[in-house]
Amino acid sequence: MLVADPRTAAAWRRLRQEIADAAPARRxxxxxxxxxxxxxxxxxxIGRAGLGHVGGDLSVLDILTTLxxxxxxxxxxxxxxxxxxRFVLSKGHTAGALYTTLAAAGFFSSAELDTFAGPMSALxxxxxxxxxxxxxxxxxPLGHGLPIAVGMAVxxxxxxxxxxxxxxxxxxxLQEGSNWEAAMTAGHRRLxxxxxxxxxxxLQQGARTEETNALDPLDDKFRAFGWDVRIVDGHDxxxxxxxxxxxxxxxxxxxxxxxxxxxxxxxxxxxVEWHHKVPTASQLETAVAELxx
Amino acid sequence: MTGFDCRVAFAEELISLAREDxxxxxxxxxxxxxxxxxxxxREFPDRLINVGIAEQDMVxxxxxxxxxxxxxxxxxxxxxxxxxxxxxIKADVAYSQSPVVLCGMSPGMAYGELGPTHHSIEDLSxxxxxxxxxxxxxxxxxxxxxxxxxAAGAATPVFLRVGRFKVPAVTGDSSFTFGTATRLxxxxxxxxxxxxxxxxxxxxxxxxxxxxxxxxxxxxxSTIAPLDExxxxxxxxxxxxxxxxxxxxxxxxxxxxxxxxxxxxxxPVPMRMLGVHREFAPTGSTAFLLEHFGLTAxxxxxxxxxxxxxxx
Numbered sequence: 276m277l278v279a280d281p282r283t284a285a286a287w288r289r290l291r292q293e294i295a296d297a298a299p300a301r302r303x304x305x306x307x308x309x310x311x312x313x314x315x316x317x318x319x320x321i322g323r324a325g326l327g328h329v330g331g332d333l334s335v336l337d338i339l340t341t342l343x344x345x346x347x348x349x350x351x352x353x354x355x356x357x358x359x360x361r362f363v364l365s366k367g368h369t370a371g372a373l374y375t376t377l378a379a380a381g382f383f384s385s386a387e388l389d390t391f392a393g394p395m396s397a398l399x400x401x402x403x404x405x406x407x408x409x410x411x412x413x414x415x416p417l418g419h420g421l422p423i424a425v426g427m428a429v430x431x432x433x434x435x436x437x438x439x440x441x442x443x444x445x446x447x448x449l450q451e452g453s454n455w456e457a458a459m460t461a462g463h464r465r466l467x468x469x470x471x472x473x474x475x476x477x478l479q480q481g482a483r484t485e486e487t488n489a490l491d492p493l494d495d496k497f498r499a500f501g502w503d504v505r506i507v508d509g510h511d512x513x514x515x516x517x518x519x520x521x522x523x524x525x526x527x528x529x530x531x532x533x534x535x536x537x538x539x540x541x542x543x544x545x546x547v548e549w550h551h552k553v554p555t556a557s558q559l560e561t562a563v564a565e566l567x568x
Numbered sequence: 569m570t571g572f573d574c575r576v577a578f579a580e581e582l583i584s585l586a587r588e589d590x591x592x593x594x595x596x597x598x599x600x601x602x603x604x605x606x607x608x609x610r611e612f613p614d615r616l617i618n619v620g621i622a623e624q625d626m627v628x629x630x631x632x633x634x635x636x637x638x639x640x641x642x643x644x645x646x647x648x649x650x651x652x653x654x655x656x657i658k659a660d661v662a663y664s665q666s667p668v669v670l671c672g673m674s675p676g677m678a679y680g681e682l683g684p685t686h687h688s689i690e691d692l693s694x695x696x697x698x699x700x701x702x703x704x705x706x707x708x709x710x711x712x713x714x715x716x717x718x719a720a721g722a723a724t725p726v727f728l729r730v731g732r733f734k735v736p737a738v739t740g741d742s743s744f745t746f747g748t749a750t751r752l753x754x755x756x757x758x759x760x761x762x763x764x765x766x767x768x769x770x771x772x773x774x775x776x777x778x779x780x781x782x783x784x785x786x787x788x789x790s791t792i793a794p795l796d797e798x799x800x801x802x803x804x805x806x807x808x809x810x811x812x813x814x815x816x817x818x819x820x821x822x823x824x825x826x827x828x829x830x831x832x833x834x835x836p837v838p839m840r841m842l843g844v845h846r847e848f849a850p851t852g853s854t855a856f857l858l859e860h861f862g863l864t865a866x867x868x869x870x871x872x873x874x875x876x877x878x879x880x
Contacts, residue, residue, distance in 0.1 A: 361636075404635075411635060412660065412664050413663050413664040416659050422624060422627070422628020422629055423631050423632040424632060425625070425629050426630060426636070429617055429632070430632060430637070433593070433614065452624070453624035453625060453628065456620075456624055457622075457625045460619050460620070460625055
């Protein structure tokens with residue numbers, strides 16, 4: 276099991292406070308900068324490892340950054356704290372985005388990112404809770420995260436805990452039937468302590484979701500299953516923040532976050548081939564330069 | 569058919585545990601009745617999470633509860649729990665090291681005439697391939713109680729195969745120890761390694777064989793994984809032949825597990841594997857099917873005597 280990096284955790288605490296105290300324009304800027312730094316780190320990591328899921332990492336990073344730097348009640352130095360909020364990355368193939376975010380929060384040293392996907396690394400191509408602090412469950416096969424998050428929300432209610440459970444789902448992943456079993460359970464039980472965020476980038480591994488097995492009208496589907504549905508720009512940090520922190524009703528919340536796969540790098544954006552293509556050295560250089568702008 | 573339905577002991581022990589420990593919860597798939605959870609539901613309505621007919625959700629919900637500090641007993645008919653949710657068992661429970669107690673109810677051919685869709689003869693084979701998952705098959709009500717109590721405190725992923733087909737009490741004073749076979753009868757000529765419903769039949773077979781001058785050792789292999797390899801090695805050394813008996817497919821089940829030990833020893837011994845050999849059952853009651861597949865006391869006795877003589 277990796278251990279926390281206290282210095283980075285302290286920096287994370289300061290940045291969280293700064294973000295909380297900042298005026299909206301500055302808050303947006305701080306979150307944007309933080310997310311783009313994670314994007315660059317992620318691209319370097321994938322370039323070095325020679326594998327990873329670039330497109331989905333870049334589409335989900337604004338969501339993860341907003342959660343970890345402005346929303347989740349967590350302590351990177353106490354990853355087992357009982358009443359922490361729970362975060363489950365159901366789209367486990369975008370582990371790279373989670374690792375860079377957890378490292379930026381100090382759950383473990385960012386030096387560890389250099390080992391990503393290497394022999395005996397704690398940082399497998401899909402996250403492992405047994406080895407990586409901050410990872411709540413092992414995901415990878417699609418359609419697993421929502422049922423687990425429902426179990427966590429049921430547990431939170433049984434314990435009368437104020438903790439909230441967040442789960443990020445890929446949109447293509449919603450083709451797995453297990454999600455809809457869990458969506459029924461959450462709706463039926465009115466699990467108001469559960470928020471599912473759909474990274475709606477409209478691309479799956481091989482093609483567009485709507486050309487493969489259409490998901491729309493996705494909002495109506497979740498509403499029909501008993502959820503409150505909110506639709507936001509998944510790259511607008513303030514909109515995400517507002518959605519995550521605004522008052523909740525008596526039912527689970529589904530946030531459909533409209534995103535762009537490969538977000539932030541012009542030649543990767545909305546391109547199906549960048550699902551898990553690895554950038555060349557020169558592509559990496561161009562990408563990082565674009566992200567620094 | 570006289571004897572005991574192990575689900576009764578299972579439910580009684582679970583309720584007793586739940587009274588002692590509020591972390592104990594039950595999760596089921598519309599199987600409140602068939603998992604014998606009616607009384608549990610009455611006493612602990614908030615602690616019974618019935619997700620409806622949704623096994624993947626059921627196991628995932630169980631994992632989420634376990635990862636939040638609860639001790640979930642996830643109950644469903646074994647064919648659906650293990651077949652429908654196999655990937656959840658692998659990833660959410662075993663690989664994630666979520667301390668869930670998976671309770672496969674009415675396993676083997678307990679659903680008799682309902683047919684192969686409802687039989688669970690593949691469960692041991694499927695689950696034995698998964699790292700880090702303990703597999704326990706109690707032989708009678710008393711062992712079921714002990715196994716339930718052990719599982720609640722085990723803090724490790726477990727599959728508990730809870731029988732519906734009535735069995736006599738056989739384990740007597742012996743106590744259940746996870747990972748350890750129990751020698752229910754000693755013998756020198758051949759060993760029968762049996763599990764679940766086959767244990768009482770193996771004892772019956774051994775008693776009958778003794779009348780014919782053949783001394784049969786009977787091991788109750790109530791833990792299938794991890795297997796008590798020492799007990800197998802002792803049986804090889806001391807009795808020279810092994811018969812396995814299980815209400816399951818021998819492809820990957822108890823027979824295969826024992827054989828893997830036997831053939832990797834320097835001096836393997838003759839073996840017979842009683843069970844179902846890659847075949848879907850015809851229509852019939854459980855008792856009929858056990859007879860059809862050669863799983864009666866007489867069949868076990870014949871196999872044991874055959875091997876003992878071949879070895880002599």
